[in-house]
Amino acid sequence: MRTALTEMLGVEHPLVGFNRSPAVVAAVTNAGGFGVLAASMYSPTELDAQLTWIEEQVGGRPYGVDLLVPEKFAVSDPDDLVASLRAQIPAEHFAFVDALLDEYGLPAHSAPRGEEDALDEIAAAINPAGAQALLDVTFSHRIAMVANALGPPPADLVSRAHADGVVVASLVGQRKHAVRQLEAGVDVLVAQGTEAGGHTGTVATTVLTPEVVEVADGRPVLAAGGIATGAQMAAALALGAAGVWCGSVWLSSEEDITPRPVKEKFLAAGSSDTLRSRTMTGKPARQLRSAWHDAWDRPDAPAPLPLPLQPMLAGRAWNRVHAAAAEGHPGATALDTYFIGQVVGGFTELRPAAEITREMVEDCTRRLRALGELADT
Amino acid sequence: MRTALTEMLGVEHPLVGFNRSPAVVAAVTNAGGFGVLAASMYSPTELDAQLTWIEEQVGGRPYGVDLLVPEKFAVSDPDDLVASLRAQIPAEHFAFVDALLDEYGLPAHSAPRGEEDALDEIAAAINPAGAQALLDVTFSHRIAMVANALGPPPADLVSRAHADGVVVASLVGQRKHAVRQLEAGVDVLVAQGTEAGGHTGTVATTVLTPEVVEVADGRPVLAAGGIATGAQMAAALALGAAGVWCGSVWLSSEEDITPRPVKEKFLAAGSSDTLRSRTMTGKPARQLRSAWHDAWDRPDAPAPLPLPLQPMLAGRAWNRVHAAAAEGHPGATALDTYFIGQVVGGFTELRPAAEITREMVEDCTRRLRALGELADT
Structure with missing residues (x-):
């Protein structure tokens, strides 16, 4: 062709x-x-x-x-971008995400501070x-x-x-x-x-x-x-x-690096199991619906933040969720998700x-x- | 073919x-x-x-x-279906629709009672x-x-x-x-x-x-x-x-009976100008976005009713809106809409x-x- x-x-x-x-x-x-x-x-x-x-x-x-x-x-303090952005995330949002992870029985936050900094720098970039x-x-x-x-x-x-x-x-x-x-x-x-x-x-x-x-x-x-x-x-x-x-x-595909528990959710999903949500990046992005989205839909949930604040907030949760899901943690598996289109309904196996x-x-x-x-x- | x-x-x-x-x-x-x-x-x-x-x-x-x-x-009184259904529409919903039409300067309700009965019978059917x-x-x-x-x-x-x-x-x-x-x-x-x-x-x-x-x-x-x-x-x-x-x-098409003001809105619309809404029939239906939907999105608006109550409620409003829009009434034209898909963005003229x-x-x-x-x- x-x-x-x-x-x-x-x-x-x-x-x-x-x-x-x-x-x-x-x-x-x-x-x-x-x-x-x-x-x-x-x-x-x-x-x-x-x-x-x-x-x-x-x-x-x-x-x-x-x-x-x-x-x-918008950068309020270009000399210290990451700190400036972190300061824009309301305490209510941190509390909501912490309570959500706790509700799903995820282990207390143990990521080394350096790892979090690296994540935030990527989001801020x-x-x-x-x-x-x-x-x-x-x-x-x-x-x-x-x-x-x-x-x-x-x-x-x-x-x-x-x-x-x-x-x-x-x-x-x-x-x-x-x-x-x-x-x-x-x-x-x-x-x-x-x-x-x-x-x-x-x-x-x-x-x-x-x-x-x-x-x-x-x-x-x-x-x-x-x-x-x-x-x-x-x-x-x-x-x-x-x-x-x-x-x-x-x-x-077999080569794709998405964590195995998420790929298994993809293989089980139908084409109606995705949604457009702002809760991952701050902008509407289609992803597999999970317990994460149900929580953000509750009346007491805060509104998602704009890019790049929402990925900074969500990113530290996702590291914990992915890691626990990889070890078979049921709460983490219920929350876990990733970006995917409606074609997910056609996935039947992993192939090269x-x-x-x-x-x-x-x-x-x-x-x-x-x-x-x-x-x- | x-x-x-x-x-x-x-x-x-x-x-x-x-x-x-x-x-x-x-x-x-x-x-x-x-x-x-x-x-x-x-x-x-x-x-x-x-x-x-x-x-x-x-x-x-x-x-x-x-x-x-x-x-x-669900029919609570099969012997008098229309009356039974009408009784299920909350007063709050009638008041909301009446206030909305009033807000857009639509003339007081003047449809003969018989015409309303006919509409309700069709919806109830x-x-x-x-x-x-x-x-x-x-x-x-x-x-x-x-x-x-x-x-x-x-x-x-x-x-x-x-x-x-x-x-x-x-x-x-x-x-x-x-x-x-x-x-x-x-x-x-x-x-x-x-x-x-x-x-x-x-x-x-x-x-x-x-x-x-x-x-x-x-x-x-x-x-x-x-x-x-x-x-x-x-x-x-x-x-x-x-x-x-x-x-x-x-x-x-030229032959289609949709009121002319709505067809003119279609010709002017883009593919992003539609939405799925329950406000016309009680079930999600794609239609051209208008001031009608903005009103139902307000925090004080009631939730749309199920089928066939919502079309009975909305139907009497639509008769007034269509009639006034046909005479060039600006408020009615702002509210007016009809079912249409995203292909509306490609409409440029009416053809046989x-x-x-x-x-x-x-x-x-x-x-x-x-x-x-x-x-x-």
Whole structure:
């Protein structure tokens, strides 16, 4: 399949695999797709090591990096960012999360202070200055694409990428956002429907994809959200996309680093078991519904805080929940969750990422041929 | 295009046009699609006249009827259904609606008592006994399909339809609902994604359609929600559907009877301007967001009532709103709304329903051929 995307990136298949696990990125890339590493939750040092590792695996094949660079960000004391942000989290919120963990029988907080600081620094780095350090690492590697998921990229990111021959991609959830991204100089638009995992809007892929194609003025548009099979990939191409951007499907891969208890919840879940919630990051993000969300829905629960305060608050809880769930703690397992799209309902087993890639492309190709034949019946 | 649906119904195109306007049903049918009349808001006498008129227009071509037959329905006094139901509406709710209309400057209530009674009787008829009268009218005509949108059809509906050679279709929003519908003997499943107008669930068409196809065991599945163009129709076929069930797109047709001020709001709306709300029927239904929904979102607003109490409450407001909006009343225009899916964002003008049908089918066919060619590039 040759599309505007395969031509632009020099890849075999119009399939982008977005994941935080370097092994998934390498496997998708080596299977002829285009792997993109979700880099925002890594420190610059970690990111550097991972990109080096990916490049060792993929032998010159192109791959990409995805960052969160928000447009606006209020810092009251730029000299001490983490302390300034921590001071903005109300005591009521800390008390609510502590009481919730206690209610579910989680062990008293024992993370070393240094670990918490590291977490907070990563959450606090979701801002233009913090992203700069990750961008410096990114551009020191031979990436083919840099993607951004929170609004239009800053002008210096675009000019730096274009000077290096790097494609700039952006995720959008509304037609008007696509227009703003194009004005900012973005090369590839990812139309992310509401059924997608992670930060997502309310418009579905069937409706959003043609809207973004219409305003893209010939630039490649990828469909994201609801795409985990060859049939869904064929549907995205039917909607006018030049390819697909898949995130959730890799959470059913063997290589994905999501804790095993969460992956087992994914395998058991149906497509109605996700929700859009602000309780993880401060912005609406689709995730698996768990006891965590039930608690935040109670009348006495505080309202979630904005980004990056909510991830700073939630992050320290999640470390404890993940660790306890990994040891089979029932309360932690009830609370545990992660970002996932509605395609989770189709997960039946964990498979190698390369096998998922190959099967999606083969099924899509067969489906496209069958559709061509249907036209003349 | 020959699919399991065109074979089953004996129609030219795998495109079902669902609408409450007899002229739309006739136009879609005469253009080679399959028109289905939304019959629930009509009295038996009105329905009889409309089906007679449709049959005069379509000259022997097959068409269908859609009813709302809920599974469960509580009646405290079956001898006086309307009075019993009216008595269940709290005074607080009447006061809220009256105050809202007053706030938007709507004229004092002047509908003759008889007109209100007729409205209430129609709303109250959304129950197995009430639907029976509409079914009797329906089966006295030469229909090819009877569809139901509220849970599995009663056993006598299925046996009566099958004895007459009439296909039974049902709308479903979750995989488990599809399983129950098949157990009830349904012949055609309509997988209705969250992006659809009217009563709809939370799972998107891209995800729901393949799930329903998987459990349908060879029976035709139609995709609904997010389908208003040939590209979207091609995507539905890629997802494994045997055809499409379109509702919203006909609200951009010239023949549709929706009041002109509402249709003008549709033409101006974007795909993000809809919401799922219980405030019209008591069940979550997608509609255009208006000042009506803002009012029900206020902290002092009562919770919407269950079906059929909420439509009895809202119905008398809507008669006044529609009438005043038709005369250009600004407050009424701000409140006015109707059921519509996210495809509303693509509406640019009102066109004949036959032209919409032809263009969708032609664009879909072209798109399918192009997809077949893409497979071998």
